[in-house]
Amino acid sequence: MHHDSTVLHLRNGGTSVILDFDGGGFPAVVHWGEDQGDLSTDEAQAIVVASLPQRVSGGLDEPARLTVLPQESEGWQGTPGLRGSRHGRSFSPNFCVTGMESGPSELVLLAIDADAGLTLRLGLDIDSAGVLSQVLTLTNAGLDDYQLEDLCLTVPLPGTAAEILDTSGRHLRERTPQRHSFTIGRHERESRKGRPGADATLLLCAGAPGFGFEAGLVHAVHLAWSGNHRLAAEKLVTGSVFLQAGELLAPGEIQLGPGQSYTTPTVIASWGHGLNELSGRIHSRLRARPTHPATPRPVTLNTWEAVYFDHDLDRLLGLADAAARVGVERYVLDDGWFRGRRDDTSGLGDWYVDDDVWPDGLSPLIERVTGLGMQFGLWVEPEMVNPDSELARAHPEWILQPGGRFPVEGRQQQVLDLSHPDAYGYILERLDALLSEYPIRYLKWDHNRDLVDAGSTRTGRAAVHENVVALYDLLDELKARHPGLEIESCASGGARVDLGILDHTDRIWTSDCIDPIERLTIQKYTGLLVPYDLMGAHIGGPVSHSTGRRHDLSLRAGVAVLGHLGIEWDITTLTESESAELAVWIDLYKSRRHLFHTGTAVHVDHPDPAVDLRGVVSSDQRTALFVFTQVRASSFYPVGPLRFAGLDDESRYQVRMLVESSTGPDAGQSPLSWSHQPLTLTGRALRTIGVQGPVLFPEHLVIIEITSA
Ligand code: DGJ
Numbered sequence: 237m238h239h240d241s242t243v244l245h246l247r248n249g250g251t252s253v254i255l256d257f258d259g260g261g262f263p264a265v266v267h268w269g270e271d272q273g274d275l276s277t278d279e280a281q282a283i284v285v286a287s288l289p290q291r292v293s294g295g296l297d298e299p300a301r302l303t304v305l306p307q308e309s310e311g312w313q314g315t316p317g318l319r320g321s322r323h324g325r326s327f328s329p330n331f332c333v334t335g336m337e338s339g340p341s342e343l344v345l346l347a348i349d350a351d352a353g354l355t356l357r358l359g360l361d362i363d364s365a366g367v368l369s370q371v372l373t374l375t376n377a378g379l380d381d382y383q384l385e386d387l388c389l390t391v392p393l394p395g396t397a398a399e400i401l402d403t404s405g406r407h408l409r410e411r412t413p414q415r416h417s418f419t420i421g422r423h424e425r426e427s428r429k430g431r432p433g434a435d436a437t438l439l440l441c442a443g444a445p446g447f448g449f450e451a452g453l454v455h456a457v458h459l460a461w462s463g464n465h466r467l468a469a470e471k472l473v474t475g476s477v478f479l480q481a482g483e484l485l486a487p488g489e490i491q492l493g494p495g496q497s498y499t500t501p502t503v504i505a506s507w508g509h510g511l512n513e514l515s516g517r518i519h520s521r522l523r524a525r526p527t528h529p530a531t532p533r534p535v536t537l538n539t540w541e542a543v544y545f546d547h548d549l550d551r552l553l554g555l556a557d558a559a560a561r562v563g564v565e566r567y568v569l570d571d572g573w574f575r576g577r578r579d580d581t582s583g584l585g586d587w588y589v590d591d592d593v594w595p596d597g598l599s600p601l602i603e604r605v606t607g608l609g610m611q612f613g614l615w616v617e618p619e620m621v622n623p624d625s626e627l628a629r630a631h632p633e634w635i636l637q638p639g640g641r642f643p644v645e646g647r648q649q650q651v652l653d654l655s656h657p658d659a660y661g662y663i664l665e666r667l668d669a670l671l672s673e674y675p676i677r678y679l680k681w682d683h684n685r686d687l688v689d690a691g692s693t694r695t696g697r698a699a700v701h702e703n704v705v706a707l708y709d710l711l712d713e714l715k716a717r718h719p720g721l722e723i724e725s726c727a728s729g730g731a732r733v734d735l736g737i738l739d740h741t742d743r744i745w746t747s748d749c750i751d752p753i754e755r756l757t758i759q760k761y762t763g764l765l766v767p768y769d770l771m772g773a774h775i776g777g778p779v780s781h782s783t784g785r786r787h788d789l790s791l792r793a794g795v796a797v798l799g800h801l802g803i804e805w806d807i808t809t810l811t812e813s814e815s816a817e818l819a820v821w822i823d824l825y826k827s828r829r830h831l832f833h834t835g836t837a838v839h840v841d842h843p844d845p846a847v848d849l850r851g852v853v854s855s856d857q858r859t860a861l862f863v864f865t866q867v868r869a870s871s872f873y874p875v876g877p878l879r880f881a882g883l884d885d886e887s888r889y890q891v892r893m894l895v896e897s898s899t900g901p902d903a904g905q906s907p908l909s910w911s912h913q914p915l916t917l918t919g920r921a922l923r924t925i926g927v928q929g930p931v932l933f934p935e936h937l938v939i940i941e942i943t944s945a
Contacts, residue, residue, distance in 0.1 A: 251507070267287075384491070482501075725737045861939065864930070893930075
């Protein structure tokens with residue numbers, strides 16, 4: 237900011253934020269979105285002047301502008317950024333800025349409301365991927381308690397934002413997209429489940445009508461937090477349009493004593509011309525983290541759908557042998573190994589290997605697994621306790637509860653209060669002991685119920701916030717004590733998918749449903765936030781355990797390769813030729829996982845809702861792989877052209893069918909002209925004209941590889 241100007245222009249990664257500090261209060265956010273280039277002071281000032289609203293009849297004399305923390309004291313009549321009071325007093329904050337430090341793409345702002353006895357710190361940053369992140373810290377500088385109700389971040393939207401996209405969902409069908417027009421008023425998505433929930437919208441998106449993956453200006457927010465939260469899109473009659481995100485606090489959950497502070501989770505905001513660009517920024521941000529998994533994502537075998545609770549050593553050894561034969565690199569023993577855990581009604585909390593089932597401990601299995609060259613991983617659900625467990629009987633006070641009664645059970649289980657130091661200490665000791673005794677390189681960390689009535693017996697108050705903080709500490713502590721340990725975040729499938737948990741873990745379990753047809757939607761919309769390398773995708777058995785549908789291996793595998801590939805199937809039952817076919821898919825994944833896990837995810841907006849076309853393009857745009865799925869029967873026959881996005885218009889590419897469908901209609905149709913001869917086309921032709929899609933049976937797919945010619 238030049239000292240003769242009040243305007244600050246922050247830029248990075250193709251994104252600009254323009255702030256106007258005129259007035260001494262919080263700066264108005266004049267623009268967030270497309271990079272405005274290298275602006276002179278006058279040019280930046282002109283953008284501000286151009287944006288100033290007129291006073292209108294019936295309105296306040298000083299029309300409010302959207303600031304970094306909108307307040308009623310500014311004349312703001314939308315939802316404010318801060319709500320709280322001192323037993324009713326100090327209900328309407330009025331901050332003045334006391335200090336700021338800024339760089340080309342970041343800002344730290346300090347502000348005080350001396351009357352209310354509050355100080356505030358805002359940290360704002362645009363990273364090299366163009367993602368905007370913001371964090372607020374509120375401190376009680378007064379002499380009595382301040383009851384915080386809500387502290388959220390607000391970002392402005394362009395006037396073109398007229399349509400909202402978010403996702404709902406449920407167990408076995410996370411991330412169901414829903415769209416509606418963005419009318420005046422507020423569309424709010426809340427989670428009150430103590431975890432984001434299967435129905436959580438990972439992003440709340442608002443964009444130009446009809447925006448898709450390839451086109452249409454769209455902006456979105458996400459809260460990097462694994463507890464209760466609130467995302468909202470709001471439009472005022474003044475024309476102000478904005479998104480808000482913050483933690484959802486229970487009554488009395490955050491009481492700030494004198495000198496105490498509350499820091500919001502990080503709010504992530506991204507934008508793009510189409511969702512591919514918007515998500516690509518977030519994926520790049522994640523991949524740039526120093527903690528991002530750096531090794532090739534190992535092919536995983538998880539025992540759950542293969543054996544469930546039937547922990548028989550011979551059977552599990554046989555599974556390990558079969559896994560190694562097809563090329564598995566990590567073997568994960570799922571639920572059922574610890575004391576009293578013969579089914580899902582008991583045992584959670586008693587984190588000792590069950591001597592009855594495992595008389596010689598886990599070593600006989602682990603030695604076989606590691607001897608075969610695979611890593612060993614173990615399932616745990618550390619935050620949970622079955623009432624039928626030694627732990628619950630010994631320490632009922634460690635169970636989250638509102639006082640005087642226990643919450644309604646979920647999957648016959650209650651939730652431990654990790655903010656209780658003794659409960660935390662016990663869980664840390666147990667997990668640390670297991671990780672020290674055995675060469676466990678990976679934990680699948682599950683969390684199988686929504687929280688309700690989640691209070692602490694120590695304070696009598698709601699304790700979701702404290703539990704999320706304790707969880708993050710616990711994950712970090714275990715990783716610090718066991719360098720190289722990777723952790724998967726699972727919560728009845730995808731009920732805890734957020735960038736908060738992903739700051740402390742290395743993979744999310746996307747859904748308990750591995751039916752590939754369901755997975756197409758689940759993975760597409762989980763992928764708005766999570767890149768392929770962090771998204772667990774498994775090949776299940778021929779008949780899906782959660783839908784009863786039967787699918788060929790090529791569909792099950794072709795949908796799973798665009799992810800962190802695994803197997804969840806009793807592969808000891810396979811014939812030689814089935815094993816060989818599975819091994820071919822595993823080889824395909826291994827030979828191309830570098831592309832899948834470093835390239836740009838692309839979803840093509842195909843006009844036919846009966847098909848799906850998705851893929852990945854390498855960052856140098858020289859290689860791409862697309863999966864074309866005939867999801868159900870089309871009204872078109874043949875299906876028509878497939879266009880490919882994300883390539884370089886000027887480059888020439890060879891297009892070839894890497895994997896053809898093993899079965900398909902064959903009577904009455906001629907061969908697809910391009911499928912058996914080398915075909916070279918420009919990126920522009922591929923994007924705008926495309927190639928004829930193959931005729932396929934419903935629920936079948938092909939894999940198309942595009943390489944620079
Ligand atoms: C729910 C998970 O999502 C499943 O994959 C499996 O680990 C079970 N829990 C085990 O109880």
